[in-house]
Amino acid sequence: MERIRDLxxxxxxxxxxxxxxxxxxxxxxxxxxxxxxxxxxxxxxxxEGREMERALRALGSSNPAVPAVFVGGRYIGSAKDIISFHVDGSLKQMLKDAKAIWL
Structure with a gap:
């Protein structure tokens, strides 16, 4: 879990x-x-991939545990969540707020 947090x-x-x-x-x-x-x-x-996969599941990632997406150091979800955020426009704002994008 610590490695996930660090990365x-x-x-x-x-x-x-x-x-x-x-x-x-x-x-x-x-x-x-x-x-x-x-x-x-x-x-x-x-x-350490298998161990990291278990840690991601413990964070609430779905099965399968990937993709697991973090923005600004915070777990925001898996593929289904990311697509929903993109459709409603909030993904872009999350990326801007975290300074992952500028425009």
């Missing part, structure tokens, strides 16, 4: 993913299209 606070936007996850790819693409440059942590390529 999620190092950059304004952080996404925990798996390289084979299509929804992870979609969420990363959305962030890039919004002008953000999130830190990406692929759990399947990290030696």
């Amino acid at each position: 999620s606070s190092k950059k304004a936007a952080v996404i925990f993913t798996k390289s084979s996850c299509c929804m992870c790819h979609s969420i990363k693409t959305l962030f890039y299209e919004l002008g953000a440059s999130p830190a990406i942590h692929e759990l399947d390529k990290d030696p």
Whole structure:
């Protein structure tokens, strides 16, 4: 859990993913299209990935635990949540408030 906290606070936007996850790819693409440059942590390529995945589930991440998105050091949700925030316009504001984007 501490590693998740540490990694999620190092950059304004952080996404925990798996390289084979299509929804992870979609969420990363959305962030890039919004002008953000999130830190990406692929759990399947990290030696502590399984432990981190358990920690993400403990935070309330759905099953599967990825993508798990943090903005401003705060867990904001998984793919379903991020899409909802994008549709209602609040994702862009969250990214602005966290200084992940400027426009």
